[in-house]
Amino acid sequence: xxxxxxxxxxxxxxxxxxxxxxxxxxxxxxxxxxxxxxxxxxxxxxxxxxxxxxxxxxxxxxxxxxxxxxxxxxxxxxxxxxxxxxxxxxxxxxxxxxxxxxxxxxxxxxxxxxxxxxxxxxxxxxxxxxxxxxxxxxxxxxxxxxxxxxxxxxxxxxxxxxxxxxxxxxxxxxxxxxxxxxxxxxxxxxxxxxxxxxxxxxxxxxxxxxxxxxxxxxxxxxxxxxxxxxxxxxxxxxxxxxxxxxxxxxxxxxxxxxxxxxxxxxxxxxxxxxxxxxx
Amino acid sequence: xxxxxxxxxxxxxxxxxxxxxxxxxxxxxxxxxxxxxxxxxxxxxxxxxxxxxxxxxxxxxxxxxxxxxxxxxxxxxxxxxxxxxxxxxxxxxxxxxxxxxxxxxxxxxxxxxxxxxxxxxxxxxxxxxxxxxxxxxxxxxxxxxxxxxxxxxxxxxxxxxxxxxxxxxxxxxxxxxxxxxxxxxxxxxxxxxxxxxxxxxxxxxxxxxxxxxxxxx
Numbered sequence: 001x002x003x004x005x006x007x008x009x010x011x012x013x014x015x016x017x018x019x020x021x022x023x024x025x026x027x028x029x030x031x032x033x034x035x036x037x038x039x040x041x042x043x044x045x046x047x048x049x050x051x052x053x054x055x056x057x058x059x060x061x062x063x064x065x066x067x068x069x070x071x072x073x074x075x076x077x078x079x080x081x082x083x084x085x086x087x088x089x090x091x092x093x094x095x096x097x098x099x100x101x102x103x104x105x106x107x108x109x110x111x112x113x114x115x116x117x118x119x120x121x122x123x124x125x126x127x128x129x130x131x132x133x134x135x136x137x138x139x140x141x142x143x144x145x146x147x148x149x150x151x152x153x154x155x156x157x158x159x160x161x162x163x164x165x166x167x168x169x170x171x172x173x174x175x176x177x178x179x180x181x182x183x184x185x186x187x188x189x190x191x192x193x194x195x196x197x198x199x200x201x202x203x204x205x206x207x208x209x210x211x212x213x214x215x216x217x218x219x220x221x222x223x224x225x226x227x228x229x230x231x232x233x234x235x236x237x238x239x240x241x242x243x244x245x246x247x248x249x250x251x252x253x254x255x256x257x258x259x260x261x262x263x264x265x266x267x268x269x270x271x272x273x274x275x276x277x278x279x
Numbered sequence: 280x281x282x283x284x285x286x287x288x289x290x291x292x293x294x295x296x297x298x299x300x301x302x303x304x305x306x307x308x309x310x311x312x313x314x315x316x317x318x319x320x321x322x323x324x325x326x327x328x329x330x331x332x333x334x335x336x337x338x339x340x341x342x343x344x345x346x347x348x349x350x351x352x353x354x355x356x357x358x359x360x361x362x363x364x365x366x367x368x369x370x371x372x373x374x375x376x377x378x379x380x381x382x383x384x385x386x387x388x389x390x391x392x393x394x395x396x397x398x399x400x401x402x403x404x405x406x407x408x409x410x411x412x413x414x415x416x417x418x419x420x421x422x423x424x425x426x427x428x429x430x431x432x433x434x435x436x437x438x439x440x441x442x443x444x445x446x447x448x449x450x451x452x453x454x455x456x457x458x459x460x461x462x463x464x465x466x467x468x469x470x471x472x473x474x475x476x477x478x479x480x481x482x483x484x485x486x487x488x489x490x491x492x493x494x495x496x
Contacts, residue, residue, distance in 0.1 A: 050408065058401060061398070061402055062398065062401050062405045065406060065408075065409060068465075069409045069412045072409075073412050175356075176414055176415045179359070179360070180411045183407050183408055186366070186370070190370050190400065191397060193374060194373055194377060194397045197377050198393065
């Protein structure tokens with residue numbers, strides 16, 4: 001019995017020592033950079049509001065179909081955002097565990113309570129829902145225990161599978177957002193491309209001029225949004241890869257190679273974030 | 280019921296004729312499609328070019344639920360993509376018709392037809408939106424057959440829309456496609472068969488009529 005206790009204490013000490021010795025600076029920076037990839041919610045909102053933007057361009061028949069689609073988009077919006085919020089909270093918690101006290105997570109537990117509402121008819125597949133549940137459980141445990149007995153490597157090891165699944169869900173959704181944006185662009189711009197050349201009477205001149213200005217603005221708008229969707233997908237891929245690599249190299253976090261690799265992901269994520277916010 | 284705003288023109292357009300060249304890369308790869316309306320079996324084995332590869336692979340997955348769910352989701356996205364494809368080609372054909380007038384003023388009747396067709400184009404895009412929303416929100420079941428049929432029809436119909444001699448002839452075809460896509464987008468699979476028949480009849484009529492019997496609008 002005494003020996004068993006000794007072994008246990010030894011393991012605990014070893015665990016503490018291993019976390020204590022490594023430099024967690026890169027882990028913290030990676031978690032920070034991942035948590036700040038924050039424009040995802042804005043892109044989800046943009047998708048949710050497709051109908052509002054499109055409706056002036058639709059025929060009555062198209063309008064009817066569009067209204068129905070609008071209701072379906074709105075019904076699941078909260079779930080899409082909940083997934084993103086959970087991932088952000090995970091990254092913030094990881095950052096706190098790695099020694100950064102900048103995030104006050106005490107009030108954030110409430111965000112995790114409700115689970116995904118539209119579980120039965122959400123397109124999120126069963127594995128996405130399971131990952132969400134697993135992740136919220138992990139976060140609740142870590143945050144309510146005030147990080148006691150939780151180390152960075154336990155968190156990363158326990159969380160990796162769910163992180164990967166949730167990022168996968170977000171990536172799939174972002175691809176769909178991107179496709180819907182392209183379809184919307186063609187709906188809106190297509191109308192002008194057909195109408196402008198048909199309006200060639202003298203009395204149409206003012207109208208045609210206004211239409212051309214509108215067309216220019218809308219063309220620029222859709223190009224910008226398309227770029228954001230692409231950047232968001234790149235960012236998600238980087239977060240997924242970075243976390244996976246961290247998981248694989250947990251036992252050699254302090255090695256030059258691992259630190260360099262993580263720093264590389266941080267660099268890329270910051271570039272993507274700057275590109276997203278600099279427009 | 281999703282019907283074209285021009286279903287009344289079906290009769291007229293069925294009397295028309297068109298030649299059906301198959302010169303584009305998309306059509307070349309789809310050249311395994313028989314000249315007559317293909318049987319469902321023939322369609323199912325056809326891989327439509329220009330579509331994401333998953334569209335061709337998806338129906339092989341019968342194993343784990345997860346794989347099924349993924350393939351169904353991809354299936355719906357591919358369906359939506361192919362609807363967008365048809366709308367794109369219809370749009371190109373409309374612009375081409377308009378450009379043909381150069382600086383001449385288009386007669387009002389022709390303008391009305393163009394506008395009706397752009398309405399159809401945008402209605403097709405709304406169905407694509409509905410399918411994208413489906414893909415994002417829930418996994419549709421039993422979509423394999425309509426998917427493959429629509430994929431096969433896409434290449435043929437889109438090419439026809441671009442090549443068709445007189446644009447008025449497009450309306451019957453677009454009406455059939457709208458019915459098909461609308462049925463699928465709203466999960467009314469019982470109507471899919473009727474819609475396919477409509478499109479196939481229209482295609483058959485277009486093919487069998489001689490060029491000199493072309494009805495000009």
